[in-house]
Amino acid sequence: xxxxxxxxxxxxxxxxxxxxxxxxxxxxxxxxxxxxxxxxxxxxxxxxxxxxxxxxxxxxxxxxxxxxxxxxxxxxxxxxxxxxxxxxxxxxxxxxxxxxxxxxxxxxxxxxxxxxxxxxxxxxxxxxxxxxxxxxxxxxxxxxxxxxxxxxxxxxxxxxxxxxxxxxxxxxxxxxxxxxxxxxxxxxxxxxxxxxxxxxxxxxxxxxxxxxxxxxxxxxxxxxxxxxxxxxxxxxxxxxxxxxxxxxxxxxxxxxxxxxxxxxxxxxxxxxxxxxxxxxxxxxxxxxxxxxx
Amino acid sequence: xxxxxxxxxxxxxxxxxxxxxxxxxxxxxxxxxxxxxxxxxxxxxxxxxxxxxxxxxxxxxxxxxxxxxxxxxxxxxxxxxxxxxxxxxxxxxxxxxxxxxxxxxxxxxxxxxxxxxxxxxxxxxxxxxxxxxxxxxxxxxxxxxxxxxxxxxxxxxxxxxxxxxxxxxxxxxxxxxxxxxxxxxxxxxxxxxxxxxxxxxxxxxxxxxxxxxxxxxxxxxxxxxxxxxxxxxxxxxxxxxxxxxxxxxxxxxxxxxxxxxxxxxxxxxxxxxxxxxxxxxxxxxxxxxxxxxxxxxxxxxxxxxxxxxxxxxxxxxxxxxxxxxxxxxxxxxxxxxxxxxxxxxxxxxxxxxx
Numbered sequence: 001x002x003x004x005x006x007x008x009x010x011x012x013x014x015x016x017x018x019x020x021x022x023x024x025x026x027x028x029x030x031x032x033x034x035x036x037x038x039x040x041x042x043x044x045x046x047x048x049x050x051x052x053x054x055x056x057x058x059x060x061x062x063x064x065x066x067x068x069x070x071x072x073x074x075x076x077x078x079x080x081x082x083x084x085x086x087x088x089x090x091x092x093x094x095x096x097x098x099x100x101x102x103x104x105x106x107x108x109x110x111x112x113x114x115x116x117x118x119x120x121x122x123x124x125x126x127x128x129x130x131x132x133x134x135x136x137x138x139x140x141x142x143x144x145x146x147x148x149x150x151x152x153x154x155x156x157x158x159x160x161x162x163x164x165x166x167x168x169x170x171x172x173x174x175x176x177x178x179x180x181x182x183x184x185x186x187x188x189x190x191x192x193x194x195x196x197x198x199x200x201x202x203x204x205x206x207x208x209x210x211x212x213x214x215x216x217x218x219x220x221x222x223x224x225x226x227x228x229x230x231x232x233x234x235x236x237x238x239x240x241x242x243x244x245x246x247x248x249x250x251x252x253x254x255x256x257x258x259x260x261x262x263x264x265x266x267x268x269x270x271x272x273x274x275x276x277x278x279x280x281x282x283x284x285x286x287x288x289x290x291x292x293x
Numbered sequence: 294x295x296x297x298x299x300x301x302x303x304x305x306x307x308x309x310x311x312x313x314x315x316x317x318x319x320x321x322x323x324x325x326x327x328x329x330x331x332x333x334x335x336x337x338x339x340x341x342x343x344x345x346x347x348x349x350x351x352x353x354x355x356x357x358x359x360x361x362x363x364x365x366x367x368x369x370x371x372x373x374x375x376x377x378x379x380x381x382x383x384x385x386x387x388x389x390x391x392x393x394x395x396x397x398x399x400x401x402x403x404x405x406x407x408x409x410x411x412x413x414x415x416x417x418x419x420x421x422x423x424x425x426x427x428x429x430x431x432x433x434x435x436x437x438x439x440x441x442x443x444x445x446x447x448x449x450x451x452x453x454x455x456x457x458x459x460x461x462x463x464x465x466x467x468x469x470x471x472x473x474x475x476x477x478x479x480x481x482x483x484x485x486x487x488x489x490x491x492x493x494x495x496x497x498x499x500x501x502x503x504x505x506x507x508x509x510x511x512x513x514x515x516x517x518x519x520x521x522x523x524x525x526x527x528x529x530x531x532x533x534x535x536x537x538x539x540x541x542x543x544x545x546x547x548x549x550x551x552x553x554x555x556x557x558x559x560x561x562x563x564x565x566x567x568x569x570x571x572x573x574x575x576x577x578x579x580x581x582x583x584x585x586x587x588x589x590x591x592x593x594x595x596x597x598x599x600x601x602x603x604x605x606x607x608x609x610x611x612x613x614x615x616x617x618x619x620x621x622x623x624x625x626x627x628x629x630x631x632x633x634x635x636x637x638x639x640x641x642x643x644x645x646x647x
């Protein structure tokens with residue numbers, strides 16, 4: 001039983017990291033209807049920028065602020081060069097544009113800042129803690145707390161500020177939002193900047209775990225099942241979806257894996273997502289799609 | 294005008310000549326002549342091995358994906374997974390069925406890939422768009438895992454790789470670059486010919502109707518689910534044959550990692566750049582994708598020799614690729630094939646534009 005609990009809690013905590021990545025997707029999808037494949041590349045870019053700045057001897061806070069500025073500038077550039085010319089095109093076209101964008105960002109990140117693995121030390125020790133008999137990693141706890149903090153900040157931003165209200169208006173009905181004078185391009189820039197900052201947070205946590213390197217950009221692929229399970233348009237869904245995927249992956253690897261050869265984590269989440277698709281095509285918290293002919 | 298001017302002809306015999314007489318497709322025939330006769334005579338091994346063979350196989354793979362994505366409108370990012378099925382199935386057939394001729398093994402590998410594609414296409418009756426993309430992504434990762442984890446597929450080789458046990462046809466050895474080139478060329482020409490006719494047939498028209506609007510297609514009586522699954526199967530057949538050729542005629546020795554997600558993206562880029570819903574576009578897209586890296590390498594070595602190392606060149610390549618994809622989507626969503634067609638129209642009217 002202790003072992004089961006340990007596996008479950010470890011999975012849930014790892015799931016919060018998936019949630020963080022998925023949140024970036026949900027934000028952009030809500031505001032602009034784009035499935036942003038470049039989120040992983042943005043994550044890599046943010047983490048690499050931060051590490052490079054720190055290697056130059058900048059203190060933690062300054063490096064963080066500078067990285068945020070870089071991500072915001074990047075968001076404005078992306079809005080100008082990619083989103084604006086492609087406005088009103090099909091979702092799949094936009095998706096493929098972000099696929100191209102991810103190539104550009106990955107190339108830039110590695111070209112400017114090198115391809116070798118960088119160590120990142122956030123000053124959080126990865127020591128096991130004990131709750132009764134159950135062993136929990138301290139680092140995972142900090143990561144989960146960060147995720148909770150980020151979600152709270154986002155919820156406040158969405159519900160309590162003017163930007164948040166106009167953002168929700170755009171997500172709800174783009175035309176209506178435009179007609180009452182909301183600046184769509186500005187909203188997109190803000191959303192992409194916030195997604196970039198989310199990428200930075202997620203990138204720092206993942207990077208501290210496995211080193212800042214190219215494989216960081218592959219966590220996007222992990223976020224896709226999370227989105228399917230939680231729904232593309234729900235922040236709460238991203239969190240619950242992340243937790244479900246994290247827990248299910250860990251449990252499946254331990255309890256099902258040995259029977260079929262092990263190493264099933266790369267695809268298990270997808271199979272889970274397909275099962276969910278059959279039961280609830282819109283995800284747990286997503287809005288059911290209504291099609292007009 | 295003749296006596297038919299007020300009524301439509303009732304038979305082809307009575308129809309105006311333009312409808313029944315088909316001009317000889319001279320450009321195509323010239324191209325085939327060059328490919329089958331001139332290139333084997335003139336081409337050297339480097340050109341065959343490093344450029345023409347991969348170009349042809351990638352075109353075939355693009356064609357397979359285009360049938361599914363460009364013609365039926367079902368986005369797939371799992372193309373390489375089905376290529377792997379074709380490669381490993383062909384390998385098994387050649388190894389375990391004694392005396393099976395190579396063409397039959399290729400077709401058999403394709404059919405097995407088609408079966409797997411059919412299975413992964415089943416969810417398409419309920420889900421579409423991004424959601425369906427997840428299914429294809431699942432196929433990609435699941436198939437990669439299967440071909441790594443179960444040694445039966447690679448005959449318990451310690452390296453986990455497969456290589457063609459025999460590459461011969463009617464007693465001729467096809468191991469030389471020229472032999473492999475002719476094998477690939479023949480397969481590609483045959484399969485392209487079938488595809489051209491397929492997309493012009495009832496099935497192809499049904500696929501395009503589904504792509505343009507599935508609800509409307511269902512309303513006019515097309516069975517949408519069946520045609521989507523069929524598209525998955527046919528597309529996987531093409532990808533399977535392409536995968537087998539990629540493994541045995543180009544690489545020689547392959548493993549599951551030869552068919553990873555980046556290969557899938559590469560094939561998706563071929564059809565975006567070449568042109569979705571176009572047969573010739575696959576060839577143009579594949580030529581572009583396989584020649585651009587060589588070109589960039591040449592430029593890199595010529596202009597910036599010593600200043601830029603190989604890693605940086607690769608990053609530069611990535612940036613240029615990404616920008617080109619965005620540029621194509623913004624400027625010409627129908628791809629290079631449409632750009633060429635426009636250019637042709639302009640040249641026809643040149644220099645007197647009206």
